[in-house]
Amino acid sequence: MSGLPEQPTNQDAVLGGNSPAPIQAAVLGGLANVETRLNSTSLETKLDALRMCTRCGEQGFRHIIQALDDPLPRTQYEAYLLLRNRTETQIQQALGQHKFWQHFQRLDGLPMGHATMFANRKVEDFNSQLGVQDPIATAYALRIPRWSWETQEAIEDKFMELLIDPQTSQLEALVIGY
Numbered sequence: 287m288s289g290l291p292e293q294p295t296n297q298d299a300v301l302g303g304n305s306p307a308p309i310q311a312a313v314l315g316g317l318a319n320v321e322t323r324l325n326s327t328s329l330e331t332k333l334d335a336l337r338m339c340t341r342c343g344e345q346g347f348r349h350i351i352q353a354l355d356d357p358l359p360r361t362q363y364e365a366y367l368l369l370r371n372r373t374e375t376q377i378q379q380a381l382g383q384h385k386f387w388q389h390f391q392r393l394d395g396l397p398m399g400h401a402t403m404f405a406n407r408k409v410e411d412f413n414s415q416l417g418v419q420d421p422i423a424t425a426y427a428l429r430i431p432r433w434s435w436e437t438q439e440a441i442e443d444k445f446m447e448l449l450i451d452p453q454t455s456q457l458e459a460l461v462i463g464y
Contacts, residue, residue, distance in 0.1 A: 317342050324349060333364050340368055347372075351380040400427065405459040412444065418453035425459035 320342055323335035336353055339346035353365035366384070369377050401409050404425040412418075412426040428448060430440040441462070448454055 317345060320346065321349070324353075329358065329360060332358075332361055336361065336364050336368060347374070347377060351377065354380060354384045400429070401461065404461050407459050409461055412448055414447040414451075417451045418448075418457065421453045421456035422458055425461050426457065427461035427463070429461075429463055 320335050320338045323331050323338075326332050326335070336350055339349045342349070347369075350365045350368050353361050354369075356362050356365070366381070369381055372378070403409060407423055407425040409425045409427050412428055418424075418426065426448070428441065428444045430444065445462075448460075
C-alpha cells in the first residue's frame, strides 16, 4: 500500500480557483491536502478525503477515528466502514467505544411488500433452520403476521431463535416488523 507523501509532489494540484497560485502560495498535497479536504462543507469531498486517509499511515487513521464523532451520520458511517475490518488495537478500541446505536434507521410507510435493502444490505427473512449465513452483507428480518393474536410471544420466539445462532454476535443489521 503506497502512502501519501507529507510534502506536495508534481502530481498535486493547487487548491483554490482556476487562477494560478500567487508566487508565495503553498501547494497542498499529501496529508496536508487530505486534512484540508476533511474540513470541506461538501459531503462528497469529505468522504473522498476520508478514503484517502487510509493511505496516510497512522495519522490518516487518526483522522478516520475522529470522523466517528463527526456531526454528519454519513461521515460517521463511512469512517466505520473504513475501520471495521482493521485489526490494530487502537482502531479496535475506538470502534468499541463508538456509540453505534445512533445509526439506527427506521423503515416506515412502505406501500406494498417488504424492504429489500436496509442499511446498505440485502434483507432476508431469518430462517432458524438455515441460521445466519452472512452476518455482514445481510440484514436479517424478524417478521410476524399483523393479524396474529399472540404477537408479543411470536416476536419473542423468533428473537430467541436468532439469539441461539452462533453468528448472531456478528450481525450488523436487523429488521423487525410485521
